[in-house]
Amino acid sequence: MVRLPLHELFFKNPHKVLVLDGGQGTEMENRGIKVANPVWSTIPFVDRSFWEDKSSAHRRIVEGMFDDFMKAGAEILMTVTYQASFKSLSENTPIKTLPAYTNLLTKIVDFSRECIGEDKYLIGTIGPWGAHVCCEFTGNYGPHPESINYYEYFRPQLEIFNTNDNLDLIGFETIPNVHELKAILSWDESILSKPFYIGLSVHENGVLRDGTTMEQIGDIIKGLGNRRNPNLLLLGINCVSFNESPDILESLHRALPDMPLLAYPNSGEVYDTEKKIWNANSDKLNSWDTVVKRYIDYGARIIGGCCRTSPADIAEVSAAVKKYT
Numbered sequence: 279m280v281r282l283p284l285h286e287l288f289f290k291n292p293h294k295v296l297v298l299d300g301g302q303g304t305e306m307e308n309r310g311i312k313v314a315n316p317v318w319s320t321i322p323f324v325d326r327s328f329w330e331d332k333s334s335a336h337r338r339i340v341e342g343m344f345d346d347f348m349k350a351g352a353e354i355l356m357t358v359t360y361q362a363s364f365k366s367l368s369e370n371t372p373i374k375t376l377p378a379y380t381n382l383l384t385k386i387v388d389f390s391r392e393c394i395g396e397d398k399y400l401i402g403t404i405g406p407w408g409a410h411v412c413c414e415f416t417g418n419y420g421p422h423p424e425s426i427n428y429y430e431y432f433r434p435q436l437e438i439f440n441t442n443d444n445l446d447l448i449g450f451e452t453i454p455n456v457h458e459l460k461a462i463l464s465w466d467e468s469i470l471s472k473p474f475y476i477g478l479s480v481h482e483n484g485v486l487r488d489g490t491t492m493e494q495i496g497d498i499i500k501g502l503g504n505r506r507n508p509n510l511l512l513l514g515i516n517c518v519s520f521n522e523s524p525d526i527l528e529s530l531h532r533a534l535p536d537m538p539l540l541a542y543p544n545s546g547e548v549y550d551t552e553k554k555i556w557n558a559n560s561d562k563l564n565s566w567d568t569v570v571k572r573y574i575d576y577g578a579r580i581i582g583g584c585c586r587t588s589p590a591d592i593a594e595v596s597a598a599v600k601k602y603t
């Protein structure tokens with residue numbers, strides 16, 4: 279394989295920080311794909327013309343997006359599968375059976391690998407259970423979040439990602455609820471057999487969306503002891519306030535000083551959930567240079583952008599990573 283396995287790359291190069299791509303869902307939207315639907319940014323892949331017509335407009339847009347993120351300096355990129363759980367797809371699209379689902383997700387992963395080539399790293403992304411019901415930014419999982427069968431929800435996607443060699447890493451993104459976090463952390467190597475990370479959805483006041491503190495999360499992870507899945511490679515934050523993100527990462531680092539971290543915040547624009555619009559840069563008091571420096575100080579090994587970050591943002595991330603590593 280052209281790529282060193284990620285744990286080896288990080289272990290052999292203690293200062294290596296990988297530049298991640300940006301917010302694909304919102305970038306695809308910027309490039310003209312309508313993503314407002316229950317499977318969000320996975321929608322273009324559901325259309326047969328995406329696969330049958332290699333010059334289809336949507337296919338060109340996704341290829342161009344990967345290309346521009348790589349030109350900006352991204353070394354690790356994500357599949358566009360945030361809202362591609364079996365439940366979401368089977369309830370909202372013509373993909374109704376497990377074989378059809380496996381076929382679609384395999385095609386998406388293999389297509390993404392073709393787009394990025396063999397020397398870049400590829401993450402199979404998985405949105406939280408809450409993405410299915412749109413509550414990843416409230417963390418409100420109803421009266422009994424502890425009774426939700428998270429494994430049943432994630433299993434089809436996990437089984438496909440575990441066994442596809444085109445993927446280097448599995449990414450659980452935007453996890454807002456501590457019961458979901460505990461469920462993921464309880465899964466051993468038979469369920470998560472590939473390196474994985476968990477990206478937390480953290481409120482700008484510094485606690486998980488459901489109110490759990492970073493210190494409590496540190497205790498949960500330390501409490502796993504030797505039950506901790508060796509494939510848990512990184513923990514971090516994503517889709518969080520740009521401006522608050524360095525402080526949040528600092529508190530995570532304090533709670534877990536030896537844990538490799540990752541950070542990919544939003545662009546600094548703020549989403550108005552009522553009007554359904556993004557308000558320009560009201561949250562961006564810092565520059566990428568400043569936040570990236572601080573992430574690296576706190577042990578970040580993967581840094582990129584989430585919603586509304588574009589190749590221009592990733593170019594700034596990349597420049598800062600070069601400067602500070």
Ligand SMILES: [Zn+2]
Pocket residue numbers: 301516517544584585
């Ligand atoms: Zn996001």
